[in-house]
Amino acid sequence: MYDLVKKAVLDPYAAWELSKMDKSPAEIVEAVSRLDRDEAMKLGMNFKRFPLGCDLTEILVGTCASDLDKIDILGNSILSDSIGASIHVCAYAFADIAEANGMRGIDLFREVRENTEVPLDLDHFGKFGPMRFPKDITGCWGQCYNEGPPFDGCPRDRIHSRLIDKEEDALGEKDEWIKLSSSVAINLTCIQGAEGHAAPLDEAIEVAQLGKKYGKGIEAIMFVGDGYEDLIKGFTTAIDMGVDVFVIEGGPFNLAENRLDAFARAIAMARILVPGKIVVTNGAYEDECRVGLRAGLNGIITGFPKNHHGYMCGYSPGTARRGKFGLPRIIRIIKEEVQEDLTKAPIQKDELESLARAVKVVDPVNVYPRKIGFAPVGDAHWVCLPSTPIYERVTVKRTVHDIRKMAEEGKIGDSIALLGGRFASWVIAKELEGYVDQITISDIDPWVEKISVENLQSELKANIYTGNSDDNAAYKNSETAIVCTTIPSISNKISKNLNDAITLI
Numbered sequence: 001m002y003d004l005v006k007k008a009v010l011d012p013y014a015a016w017e018l019s020k021m022d023k024s025p026a027e028i029v030e031a032v033s034r035l036d037r038d039e040a041m042k043l044g045m046n047f048k049r050f051p052l053g054c055d056l057t058e059i060l061v062g063t064c065a066s067d068l069d070k071i072d073i074l075g076n077s078i079l080s081d082s083i084g085a086s087i088h089v090c091a092y093a094f095a096d097i098a099e100a101n102g103m104r105g106i107d108l109f110r111e112v113r114e115n116t117e118v119p120l121d122l123d124h125f126g127k128f129g130p131m132r133f134p135k136d137i138t139g140c141w142g143q144c145y146n147e148g149p150p151f152d153g154c155p156r157d158r159i160h161s162r163l164i165d166k167e168e169d170a171l172g173e174k175d176e177w178i179k180l181s182s183s184v185a186i187n188l189t190c191i192q193g194a195e196g197h198a199a200p201l202d203e204a205i206e207v208a209q210l211g212k213k214y215g216k217g218i219e220a221i222m223f224v225g226d227g228y229e230d231l232i233k234g235f236t237t238a239i240d241m242g243v244d245v246f247v248i249e250g251g252p253f254n255l256a257e258n259r260l261d262a263f264a265r266a267i268a269m270a271r272i273l274v275p276g277k278i279v280v281t282n283g284a285y286e287d288e289c290r291v292g293l294r295a296g297l298n299g300i301i302t303g304f305p306k307n308h309h310g311y312m313c314g315y316s317p318g319t320a321r322r323g324k325f326g327l328p329r330i331i332r333i334i335k336e337e338v339q340e341d342l343t344k345a346p347i348q349k350d351e352l353e354s355l356a357r358a359v360k361v362v363d364p365v366n367v368y369p370r371k372i373g374f375a376p377v378g379d380a381h382w383v384c385l386p387s388t389p390i391y392e393r394v395t396v397k398r399t400v401h402d403i404r405k406m407a408e409e410g411k412i413g414d415s416i417a418l419l420g421g422r423f424a425s426w427v428i429a430k431e432l433e434g435y436v437d438q439i440t441i442s443d444i445d446p447w448v449e450k451i452s453v454e455n456l457q458s459e460l461k462a463n464i465y466t467g468n469s470d471d472n473a474a475y476k477n478s479e480t481a482i483v484c485t486t487i488p489s490i491s492n493k494i495s496k497n498l499n500d501a502i503t504l505i
């Protein structure tokens with residue numbers, strides 16, 4: 001395994017071969033641990049590329065805190081929504097604010113949903129519904145983050161002090177919270193030796209099962225810990241539970257001798273192992289955020305002042321404390337560390353709209369965890385988006401079913417050019433199985449072209465060719481050309497000189 005991993009550092013084709021193999025967390029952790037930090041970062045970035053991993057970088061924003069006024073949680077949520085940032089929901093804080101306003105927690109949550117359209121990422125949710133904590137916990141100034149590693153159990157006995165009576169009172173609302181959410185987080189640090197920090201594993205399993213029952217993406221929060229055994233335990237449990245997204249926490253929970261080597265390696269390992277292709281951090285000091293982003297991190301959870309995520313990322317021991325407004329700082333850090341390519345970093349509303357359009361075009365039934373060839377179609381985002389108002393709002397001109405209907409009516413011909421080699425083209429190619437003999441894939445990125453051709457050829461009978469990144473030649477050599485992107489500016493640019501090319505949007 002080490003030889004293959006080492007090869008995948010420099011060779012994206014070797015990375016593709018590695019992605020197709022069955023791998024155990026133990027062998028990946030062992031192999032990546034032998035790489036130096038630069039190698040681990042290169043490896044992680046290879047696995048952030050299409051189609052090995054989600055290539056977007058995003059922010060998720062905690063808009064709540066137990067002692068916020070209702071007007072502030074609503075305003076914070078509307079502001080997050082307007083910049084296209086998913087809202088990270090600390091269920092206990094929603095419940096506390098609702099209680100202070102004589103409301104049920106679920107009614108405040110619904111009000112936030114009605115005022116926003118981005119994904120809602122539900123956290124701090126237990127077997128009765130929103131977890132509830134005493135005031136000295138919800139008002140914690142961030143003691144463990146401020147003090148720095150090593151974390152030796154929460155000095156405030158956070159989870160053991162849950163207000164179970166209050167939780168039980170809201171039991172009837174439980175399913176409704178999950179239904180309104182796009183994804184649900186569970187905390188696996190209990191199996192990494194931090195029983196005092198998280199709910200027991202049984203409770204995490206129960207919440208994950210409920211999330212799955214309603215078709216939501218499941219995120220597993222785990223620590224870097226010692227950077228080796230703790231990660232094997234976290235990755236193994238998460239994969240056994242069928243989790244989609246890995247959330248890696250550093251900060252005081254990074255106990256490795258060399259913190260930054262360990263954080264970069266943990267992100268690279270997670271990139272290779274994560275089923276839903278998205279790796280996020282929920283707690284990482286500024287230096288960890290930077291090496292993590294260079295190692296292929298997809299997202300950082302941050303927050304408004306008073307929200308505990310507001311200080312958990314982007315600060316340092318001594319400066320991390322409650323009250324910090326991490327959101328602008330995290331945007332700046334991402335801008336400094338991530339080179340923008342097809343999408344902005346972090347992604348904004350228009351990118352989220354394009355992603356929602358892509359899911360609409362291909363139909364949610366065809367996306368992750370369903371595979372074409374060796375790779376799932378899309379990633380965990382593709383699962384989360386259909387339960388959002390933004391998905392309801394966006395429109396598309398044609399879906400893959402419309403294109404199949406055109407083929408049934410003889411309007412496509414025997415040869416097609418798919419301009420843009422990403423997931424939409426894969427599903428279109430599959431949908432046209434039996435109707436066309438020749439498919440040419442043209443994409444600006446030769447690697448995307450080659451992998452798409454190889455992957456589709458492994459599953460389809462039609463002859464599939466690379467277009468050598470020449471849309472015009474692919475168009476001329478085919479009876480029908482389909483522009484497969486759902487990003488309006490790119491779709492317009494490709495189709496501008498190709499009069500009768502079919503567009504999806």
Ligand code: SF4
Pocket residue numbers: 137140141142143144145154155156157158197
């Ligand atoms: S921030 Fe740290 S010290 Fe404060 S309640 Fe949470 S785990 Fe405990």
